[in-house]
Amino acid sequence: MESTHGLNAYDFQLTTLLAIDEHGEGFPIAFCYSSHVDEWRMTVFLQVVKEALGYSLADVVLLTDDTEVYVNAWSPVMEPPVYSVLCVWHVDHAWRKNLTRIKGGSDVKTAVYKTVQSLMEVPDRDTLIWCKTK
Numbered sequence: 411m412e413s414t415h416g417l418n419a420y421d422f423q424l425t426t427l428l429a430i431d432e433h434g435e436g437f438p439i440a441f442c443y444s445s446h447v448d449e450w451r452m453t454v455f456l457q458v459v460k461e462a463l464g465y466s467l468a469d470v471v472l473l474t475d476d477t478e479v480y481v482n483a484w485s486p487v488m489e490p491p492v493y494s495v496l497c498v499w500h501v502d503h504a505w506r507k508n509l510t511r512i513k514g515g516s517d518v519k520t521a522v523y524k525t526v527q528s529l530m531e532v533p534d535r536d537t538l539i540w541c542k543t544k
């Protein structure tokens with residue numbers, strides 16, 4: 411669940427709710443055009459989605475922007491998500507922004523950035539733990 415920001419002259423926001431199919435591909439299942447993205451509007455949006463589906467979405471991993479708005483709207487309407495995680499773009503953006511905090515030259519910062527990028531690609535927790543202990 412993610413929204414666009416400042417992409418049109420009227421400052422409307424487009425929020426998209428995506429689902430993952432059996433092939434691991436994302437596809438949009440609902441859209442919300444609104445003047446703002448806030449907890450109230452997202453709650454109304456999700457209530458409409460729930461009503462159209464006829465049931466709550468359960469056992470969900472909720473991938474969102476870097477804001478609590480989505481999970482705060484999601485939880486009372488649908489069932490609380492199993493996990494709530496940031497989308498890759500926001501994680502990468504935060505890493506790039508904080509590279510200046512790393513002591514050392516550009517070679518050290520590049521090595522750190524490449525390392526955390528590769529860790530993000532680890533497919534599951536068991537593999538990550540194996541990498542850590544090796």
